[in-house]
Amino acid sequence: MKIGIIVGVLIAAVFAAVVTTSTVTKVVTDNVEAQSGSVIKTSCDASIGPTLPGQTERGSSDITKLDEEQKGIIALIISVGKQRTLSPRAWQVAIQAGMTESKLRNLTFGDRDSLGIFQMRPSMGWGTVAQVTDPPYQVNKFFDVLLAVPDWENMRPGDAAQRVERSGFPDRYHSWEPMAALLVQNEGQIVDVVGCGTSVGSVVPPSQAAAEAIKFALGEQGKPYIWGATGPSSYDCSGLMLRAYESAGIVLPRVSRDQYKAGAMLPVRQAQPGDLLFLATVPSNPATIHHVMMYLGEGKIVEAQQTGVPVHIRDFSFDEAEVVAQAVRPGV
Numbered sequence: 258m259k260i261g262i263i264v265g266v267l268i269a270a271v272f273a274a275v276v277t278t279s280t281v282t283k284v285v286t287d288n289v290e291a292q293s294g295s296v297i298k299t300s301c302d303a304s305i306g307p308t309l310p311g312q313t314e315r316g317s318s319d320i321t322k323l324d325e326e327q328k329g330i331i332a333l334i335i336s337v338g339k340q341r342t343l344s345p346r347a348w349q350v351a352i353q354a355g356m357t358e359s360k361l362r363n364l365t366f367g368d369r370d371s372l373g374i375f376q377m378r379p380s381m382g383w384g385t386v387a388q389v390t391d392p393p394y395q396v397n398k399f400f401d402v403l404l405a406v407p408d409w410e411n412m413r414p415g416d417a418a419q420r421v422e423r424s425g426f427p428d429r430y431h432s433w434e435p436m437a438a439l440l441v442q443n444e445g446q447i448v449d450v451v452g453c454g455t456s457v458g459s460v461v462p463p464s465q466a467a468a469e470a471i472k473f474a475l476g477e478q479g480k481p482y483i484w485g486a487t488g489p490s491s492y493d494c495s496g497l498m499l500r501a502y503e504s505a506g507i508v509l510p511r512v513s514r515d516q517y518k519a520g521a522m523l524p525v526r527q528a529q530p531g532d533l534l535f536l537a538t539v540p541s542n543p544a545t546i547h548h549v550m551m552y553l554g555e556g557k558i559v560e561a562q563q564t565g566v567p568v569h570i571r572d573f574s575f576d577e578a579e580v581v582a583q584a585v586r587p588g589v
Contacts, residue, residue: 315435315436316434316435316436316437316438316439317439319433319435319436320436320439320440320443323361326361326362326363327360327361327362330355330361330362330363330374330392331352331361331440331444332444333392333393333396334348334351334352334355334396335348335440335441335444335445337393337396337397337400338351338400338445339445341397341400343400343404344410345441345445346410346414346417347400347403347404347410348441348445349414349434349437349438349440349441350403350409350414350417350418350421351375351396351399351400351403351418352433352436352437352440352441353414353415353418353430353431353433353434353437354375354399354418354421354422354430355374355375355399356433356436356437357418357422357424357429357430357432357433358374358375358376358422359373359374359375359376361374362374363390363392363395364376365390372386372389372390373389373390373392373395374392374395374396374399375395375398375399375421375422376422377389377395377398383398384398399421402421403417403420403421406420406421413431413434413524414430414434414437415427415428415430415431415432415433415434416430418430464531464588465505466502466505466506466507466531466587466588467505467529467530467531467532467586467587468530468531469504469505469506470501470502470504470505470507470531470551470587471501471530471531471551471553471559472504473500473501473504473505474497474498474501474551474559474568475559475570477492477497477500477501477568478559478567478568478569478570479567479568479569480492480561480567480568481567481568482494482561482562482563482564482565482566482567482568483564484564487499487500487511488500492561492568493561494513494548494549494550494560494561494562495509495511495512495513495516495549496511496561497551497559497560497561497568498513498516498533498549498550498551499511499516501551502587502588505588507587507588509587513535513546513547513548513549514543514544514546516533516549516585516587517533517535517543517546517549517581517583517585518543518585519585519587520533520585520586520587520588520589521585521586521589522583522584522585522586523583523584523585523586524582524583524584525575525580525581525582525583525584526575527584528552528584529552529554529586530552530553530554531551531552531586531587532551532552532584532585532586533549533550533551533552533584533585533586533587534549534550534551534552534558534573534580534581534584535548535549535550535580535581535583535584535585536548536549536550536577536579536580536581537579537581538579540579540580540581540582541582543581546581548560548562548579550562550573552573552584553570556572556573556574557570557571557572557573558570558571558573
């Protein structure tokens with residue numbers, strides 16, 4: 258009787274592993290096939306712009322402090338953005354810029370002759386005094402200048418805002434990133450801005466190399482973790498990533514801290530299947546990175562985690578402790 262129960266449990270476990278692996282493989286295949294149809298099935302809505310991991314509560318808190326004038330200007334920004342068929346990322350950039358420059362108020366004063374929501378200066382060619390204090394004009398003018406910024410849609414929203422405003426304090430635009438992303442989601446009725454789902458956008462979909470690397474990593478499930486091991490019978494975290502991408506013709510450095518520098522960086526919430534994610538003792542300091550794993554999409558990762566835990570797939574949240582804010586796309 259006990260033997261029968263044990264065998265049954267083992268069969269169930271194997272079946273679950275097969276189902277999980279085939280599900281993840283289908284996610285990868287769907288992403289590759291989606292490229293030809295211009296539909297990007299991304300892990301998170303990368304056409305919106307990133308929200309820093311763990312900052313959702315701060316964004317919600319900032320929203321509760323907005324008054325009616327500020328809410329009205331936010332509604333105007335989103336409305337004009339929709340009328341002009343601009344991407345939600347453009348709305349987010351404008352909200353962050355307006356909040357930084359005027360706290361989203363139509364001011365009649367400012368530094369030198371700066372006026373209005375975005376502190377536009379008539380003397381610098383932004384328009385007449387009447388124009389730069391007229392909210393619809395201001396919002397449209399901001400968008401006009403933003404659209405002229407090369408590659409603005411691929412910048413972090415605060416950096417794009419800085420390119421329009423040209424402030425002497427460029428980093429301050431990032432302060433309102435969590436709030437702006439949530440406003441785009443809630444007021445702009447964009448589904449799942451800071452969470453995960455399906456998106457149509459300009460993000461590069463997973464490459465065939467990423468698909469090959471994922472296929473290799475999934476095939477190594479169950480092999481033991483041994484520190485310093487690079488296969489084929491055992492792995493540590495970076496050893497698994499090294500061999501996975503080697504199978505796709507991409508050579509990575511040996512250790513996780515160096516792998517962090519071995520590809521194109523992107524906001525972690527824009528990660529797609531095949532991208533590398535990192536954990537660090539101090540997430541803002543790459544020198545403290547101690548773990549690397551591969552994102553599979555659908556809130557899953559594959560990793561060689563630690564001694565006593567074989568290579569496996571597990572659930573993953575971008576809000577986990579120690580998550581580094583940048584993901585890395587090898588071979589790009």
